[in-house]
Amino acid sequence: KAGVTQTPRYLIKTRGQQVTLSCSPISGHRSVSWYQQTPGQGLQFLFEYFSETQRNKGNFPGRFSGRQFSNSRSEMNVSTLELGDSALYLCASSLDGQGAGDTQYFGPGTRLTVL
Amino acid sequence: AQKVTQAQTEISVVEKEDVTLDCVYETRDTTYYLFWYKQPPSGELVFLIRRNSFDEQNEISGRYSWNFQKSTSSFNFTITASQVVDSAVYFCALVPTDSWGKLQFGAGTQVVVTP
Numbered sequence: 001k002a003g004v005t006q007t008p009r010y011l012i013k014t015r016g017q018q019v020t021l022s023c024s025p026i027s028g029h030r031s032v033s034w035y036q037q038t039p040g041q042g043l044q045f046l047f048e049y050f051s052e053t054q055r056n057k058g059n060f061p062g063r064f065s066g067r068q069f070s071n072s073r074s075e076m077n078v079s080t081l082e083l084g085d086s087a088l089y090l091c092a093s094s095l096d097g098q099g100a101g102d103t104q105y106f107g108p109g110t111r112l113t114v115l
Numbered sequence: 116a117q118k119v120t121q122a123q124t125e126i127s128v129v130e131k132e133d134v135t136l137d138c139v140y141e142t143r144d145t146t147y148y149l150f151w152y153k154q155p156p157s158g159e160l161v162f163l164i165r166r167n168s169f170d171e172q173n174e175i176s177g178r179y180s181w182n183f184q185k186s187t188s189s190f191n192f193t194i195t196a197s198q199v200v201d202s203a204v205y206f207c208a209l210v211p212t213d214s215w216g217k218l219q220f221g222a223g224t225q226v227v228v229t230p
Contacts, residue, residue, distance in 0.1 A: 033216035042223065043206065048216025055215040088158060092216075100212045101148035101167060106160035 001027055004093050004107035012113045018079040021110045025072050025093030032074040033104060034066060037088040046089075049074055050096055078112075086114045117142045119209050121221035128197050128228055136192045136224045138207030144168075146212045149190045151181065154223070155203040163205075166190065197228045 005024045013019050025032050034046040045058040049068035066076040072093075078085055088111050092104035118141040128134050140149065151163040164174065166183055174181045178195045194201050204225050208218040 031216055033218070035218075043208075043218075043220040045217045045219070050215065056217050058217065090160060092160075092218075094216070100210055100215050100217075101165070103150070103162055103165050104216070104218060105162060106152075108157070108159045111158075 004091055004105055006089075006091050006107040006110050008110060009108065010111045010113075012115060013081050014115050015081055015083060017081050018077060019081060019112060020075055020077045021089055021091075021112075023074045023076075023091030023093075023107060025074070025091075026105055029093035029095050029105075030072050031094045031096040031102065032068055032072065033092045033094070034074070034076050035090045035092065036060075037090060037109070038086075043090075046076065081114045083114050085112065087112060117144075117147075117209050117211060117219045119207050119219055119221035121205075121207055121224050123224045124222070125225040125227065128226070130198060130228055130230050131196050134194045134197050134201075134226060134228075136194075136205050136207075136226070138190045138192065138221060140188050140190065140207070140209050142188075142209060142211060144211035144213070148210050148212070149183070150208040150210075150218065151190075151192050152206045152208065153203045154206065160206070163192075194226070197226075199228050199230055202226060202228045 031050045033048040048056040068074045088109045090109045092106045094102035094104045120139045149166045152160045182191045204223045206223045207221045
C-alpha cells in the first residue's frame, strides 16, 4: 500500500503570497490531520478532517485553512504569508476505525520557505 | 489541557550502548492514547508504537522496548544495543479520545549514535 503523499515537497514563496499544499492519504484512510513543525514551536496541530468536515482545529489564525475532498484527499491553504510561516508542514492520515486514538501515519512533508 | 514533556534534548551514545528516552505527560482525561514516533533526517515521522491508557503492559519489539507507568504518568522508550541507524529525533505524543486527530507532541529528543 502506498503511504501518505504530499505535494509539492519544497516551496519558496514571498511575504504576502498565498500557498496551497496537497495531501493524499493512505488508501482507505478517511481522516487527515495537518501539523506545522518549526524549530521554535515544535510540532503543532493545525486541523483534522473527516468526511469533508473539519472536526478539530488548533490555535492558528484564520489565514490557515483547509478542506477535504470526497476521495479523502486534503489541501491546506495559507494566505498572506508571513516569514514566520516558514516551516515543515506534515500531513497524516488514519483509518478512523477506532476514533481519536487511531494511529496517524505521516507523509514526508512540504518544506515551505517564505522570503 | 494536555502536556507532554521530553526533558532530554539530546542524547549521545556509542554504538551498542543502550539508550532510554523519557516521556512524562499530563492530562485530565481518563482515556487517552500515547504514541512514539521517530523522525530521521529525511523528515518523515515514522510510527513506532501506540498504547491506550488501559493497557499498562510493557512491550518489546526487537531492540525497542516501552515502559508505561500510569502511576507516574510516564511512557519511556529504550533502544537496546543502539545502532547508527537509530540516530534520529524521537517524539512522544498523546491524544485524548475526545480530541479528533490532535496529537499533542513533546519537544522531541535527538539521539546521536556514533560508531
